Amino acid sequence: MTDESSIAGSRVGWGFDAHRLGGDPPILMGGVAVSESEGVIATSDGDLVAHAITDALMGACVLGDIGEHFPSDDPNSENADSMFLLRQAATMALASGWVPVHVDVTVIAESIRVAPHREEIRAQLGAALDIPLEAVSVKATTTDGLGFIGDDQGIATVAVVSVQATP
Numbered sequence: 001m002t003d004e005s006s007i008a009g010s011r012v013g014w015g016f017d018a019h020r021l022g023g024d025p026p027i028l029m030g031g032v033a034v035s036e037s038e039g040v041i042a043t044s045d046g047d048l049v050a051h052a053i054t055d056a057l058m059g060a061c062v063l064g065d066i067g068e069h070f071p072s073d074d075p076n077s078e079n080a081d082s083m084f085l086l087r088q089a090a091t092m093a094l095a096s097g098w099v100p101v102h103v104d105v106t107v108i109a110e111s112i113r114v115a116p117h118r119e120e121i122r123a124q125l126g127a128a129l130d131i132p133l134e135a136v137s138v139k140a141t142t143t144d145g146l147g148f149i150g151d152d153q154g155i156a157t158v159a160v161v162s163v164q165a166t167p
């Protein structure tokens, strides 16, 4: 980064993730087990909230994407702790001059219930990104029975992360 003005101010990054249902339980979201009876199919721990936020954070800082930094064919990715990867992404963001200040994530699922775990997920994400609880939003919606999500074949998340240039 040679031009200092290029890292002034604030930025926003966007992330998306989806996984097929059917792997070993539990389903993790933000490090929190939201289902003890179902799982998702993934090389890592399949934490799709952590994955979407990691990609959003990397997007805000123009650091590439999660697959580039943590390839799923890397033996180290086997059952990887995705919240650890998110904290690593936050460290990379800081090193490139950005600090996360707000996150908004939406889980899109039909039968998997997020609401009972919302506060715990918010707390975990706030701790991982070192931002106050008031700046961590976790929402959930369905597709009204439509598509692969509506058929409970899979679940998805979208996330937006805002960052500010470090002083």
Ligand SMILES: [Zn+2]
Binding pocket: 017, 018, 019, 042, 046, 047, 048, 051
């Ligand atoms: Zn994922």
